[in-house]
Amino acid sequence: xxxxxxxxxxxxxxxxxxxxxxxxxxxxxxxxxxxxxxxxxxxxxxxxxxxxxxxxxxxxxxxxxxxxxxxxxxxxxxxxxxxxxxxxxxxxxxxxxxxxxxxxxxxxxxxxxxxxxxxxxxxxxxxxxxxxxxxxxxxxxxxxxxxxxxxxxxxxxxxxxxxxxxxxxxxxxxxxxxxxxxxxxxxxxxxxxxxxxxxxxxxxxxxxxxxxxxxxxxxx
Numbered sequence: 001x002x003x004x005x006x007x008x009x010x011x012x013x014x015x016x017x018x019x020x021x022x023x024x025x026x027x028x029x030x031x032x033x034x035x036x037x038x039x040x041x042x043x044x045x046x047x048x049x050x051x052x053x054x055x056x057x058x059x060x061x062x063x064x065x066x067x068x069x070x071x072x073x074x075x076x077x078x079x080x081x082x083x084x085x086x087x088x089x090x091x092x093x094x095x096x097x098x099x100x101x102x103x104x105x106x107x108x109x110x111x112x113x114x115x116x117x118x119x120x121x122x123x124x125x126x127x128x129x130x131x132x133x134x135x136x137x138x139x140x141x142x143x144x145x146x147x148x149x150x151x152x153x154x155x156x157x158x159x160x161x162x163x164x165x166x167x168x169x170x171x172x173x174x175x176x177x178x179x180x181x182x183x184x185x186x187x188x189x190x191x192x193x194x195x196x197x198x199x200x201x202x203x204x205x206x207x208x209x210x211x212x213x214x215x216x217x218x219x220x
Contacts, residue, residue: 002116003027005046007037007063008078009056013101017050017078020105021112032056034063041070042174044133045160048115050108053079064095070174071160074115078103128207129218131159140201147197150175154190158208158218167215191216 004026008014018028029046031037034055040046049067053060064075074096096115099108130139138145138155147155153175157166166174168187176186195208207219 002047003029003045004112005037005041005049005067006030007032007034007050007055007060008052009033009054010052013052013078016105017108020109024109024112026112034058034060034066037063038066038070041067042157042177043136045071046073048074048076048112050076050078050112053077069170076108076111076115128202128205129159131156140198143201145197145201147194150186150190151194151197154187155194155218158216162218165211165215165217170215187216 002025004021006014006018006021006028008017008030009032014030014032018030021028029040029044031040034057037049037051049064051060051063051067055063060077060079064077067073067075076097076099077095078099078101080101097111099111128141130142132138133156136152136156138147138152138159145155154171157171157174171187191208191210195206198205198207209217209219211217
């Protein structure tokens with residue numbers, strides 16, 4: 001079931017879109033603001049984002065940049081502005097489509113289906129891991145890991161992009177966003193404790209790679 005992130009501050013529009021998407025077999029999470037959407041995107045993965053351009057806290061273009069920094073996913077902009085300059089800016093940011101309000105829910109569904117079909121194959125999985133974002137649980141080699149809040153956040157961030165090198169700054173932003181006084185060495189300390197817990201499950205494996213001067217990655 002494709003998971004859609006819907007970011008729209010007009011309740012009537014959001015309700016109609018969410019109803020149509022769910023009727024078409026999609027799972028929908030509706031957020032009213034860009035900040036709420038970013039918190040959701042850091043906690044779970046989505047297959048497509050529908051972004052209103054005119055959000056109350058930050059515009060959809062800025063939100064698109066932030067979401068794309070977390071994970072590659074198709075983006076469709078929803079907007080009351082149909083000016084060519086706005087459409088071009090959206091496409092320059094890598095938008096897959098641009099729908100001007102008012103629009104037909106059936107037309108939007110068709111555009112969502114097309115965008116999902118264009119998606120490349122599923123991202124590489126991290127061998128041996130099973131991640132349940134909603135329950136905030138991670139299993140390794142079939143065993144449930146006993147993780148602290150920040151250990152879970154750190155491992156979840158690496159699992160979201162297997163093979164990608166994430167810098168300490170990126171990991172700090174995604175995992176310790178509510179603790180700005182924490183230093184970069186906090187990441188190193190939690191990587192060390194994570195490795196110890198993974199070795200308890202499989203002493204021969206070391207799936208977390210250190211890239212000196214760059215950051216960390218998880219073996220795909």
